[in-house]
Amino acid sequence: MRFEDFIGNAQVLRRLRDRLREARFPHGLLFGGPAGVGKHTCALMLAKALNCSESAPGDFCDSCTQCRKINAGVHADVILVQPEEDGAAIRISQIREILETLALRPLEGTHKVYIIDPADAMNDAAANALLKALEEPPEDCSFILISANPQALLVTVRSRCQTYSFAPLTLGELRSFGSDELALRWSRGSIGTLKSLDLVALRNRRDAALDFLETAVQAKEEAFADMISASADLARSKSEFEPYLNALAILMEDILYVREDSASRIVNVDLEPRLRKIAAEIPQEQFSRIADFLRTIEINLERNVNRQMLSDNLALTANATLEKIANDNPGKSR
Numbered sequence: 415m416r417f418e419d420f421i422g423n424a425q426v427l428r429r430l431r432d433r434l435r436e437a438r439f440p441h442g443l444l445f446g447g448p449a450g451v452g453k454h455t456c457a458l459m460l461a462k463a464l465n466c467s468e469s470a471p472g473d474f475c476d477s478c479t480q481c482r483k484i485n486a487g488v489h490a491d492v493i494l495v496q497p498e499e500d501g502a503a504i505r506i507s508q509i510r511e512i513l514e515t516l517a518l519r520p521l522e523g524t525h526k527v528y529i530i531d532p533a534d535a536m537n538d539a540a541a542n543a544l545l546k547a548l549e550e551p552p553e554d555c556s557f558i559l560i561s562a563n564p565q566a567l568l569v570t571v572r573s574r575c576q577t578y579s580f581a582p583l584t585l586g587e588l589r590s591f592g593s594d595e596l597a598l599r600w601s602r603g604s605i606g607t608l609k610s611l612d613l614v615a616l617r618n619r620r621d622a623a624l625d626f627l628e629t630a631v632q633a634k635e636e637a638f639a640d641m642i643s644a645s646a647d648l649a650r651s652k653s654e655f656e657p658y659l660n661a662l663a664i665l666m667e668d669i670l671y672v673r674e675d676s677a678s679r680i681v682n683v684d685l686e687p688r689l690r691k692i693a694a695e696i697p698q699e700q701f702s703r704i705a706d707f708l709r710t711i712e713i714n715l716e717r718n719v720n721r722q723m724l725s726d727n728l729a730l731t732a733n734a735t736l737e738k739i740a741n742d743n744p745g746k747s748r
């Protein structure tokens with residue numbers, strides 16, 4: 415893939431290519447933004463541009479030995495640092511290992527590039543070890559830190575990097591990668607999500623979430639409170655905890671759009687009549703409660719908390735919601 419073929423985030427790419435044409439490429443870069451919008455791809459393109467033996471500054475050929483080795487993941491000067499297992503931390507020993515190579519000249523290219531992805535997986539010890547390298551980096555090396563959650567990085571690390579924020583792709587941009595309208599909209603600007611989407615599972619999950627919402631709309635106050643805790647229990651026992659809640663949140667958002675006369679923005683275009691029905695029937699108060707509840711969950715999801723923490727949080731939120739409902743209705747006892 416060449417720079418011209420990169421879809422989305424045109425402005426970020428332009429700024430980065432400007433940096434490539436300057437005499438000194440930054441030593442620390444931080445790519446923030448949601449998963450699946452091209453941060454890692456972009457980091458590899460920069461590594462190629464910094465090492466390509468055929469192209470003018472600011473570009474790469476994608477076919478010379480340097481470029482091909484980087485594409486194959488076997489270039490000695492382009493080093494990827496990631497957790498050794500999914501969900502594990504990047505440990506200090508991994509950072510120490512790369513720091514040992516720091517003072518050496520590039521082995522086969524001209525510029526060493528260390529890609530740390532996801533950078534927020536570094537534990538504090540690892541991040542502090544990296545800090546030293548970011549403070550006094552050798553001339554011919556750069557660190558590219560990638561994170562969907564840059565706020566989770568140490569401030570001292572962040573402040574030593576130039577930050578580039580990647581945005582979700584627009585629906586139009588995403589159309590280059592697929593044509594199913596529901597899949598496109600459900601991916602919310604993430605190429606990664608679009609490519610890994612299981613539409614059958616998605617529809618099942620979505621149906622369950624919609625059934626829940628339709629029942630919630632009909633539920634009396636007391637029953638509604640029970641439903642919320644029931645949904646928390648249901649989610650906790652399911653392996654697809656996050657996607658289920660995510661489905662609920664997206665449906666709720668759609669209902670909001672319908673209420674605000676912005677139906678063109680809804681994700682679940684095929685469900686519009688049912689969404690309209692819920693939007694018309696749901697009392698404002700009830701709606702706000704479900705929305706608050708889901709917002710809390712979404713914030714927790716975005717923070718990348720682990721599942722156990724999330725389910726604990728969810729139980730707490732459900733309890734808080736129950737309390738709130740009890741306070742709102744002091745006359746009623748549950």
Ligand SMILES: [Zn+2]
Nearest residue numbers: 466475478481
């Ligand atoms: Zn090349």
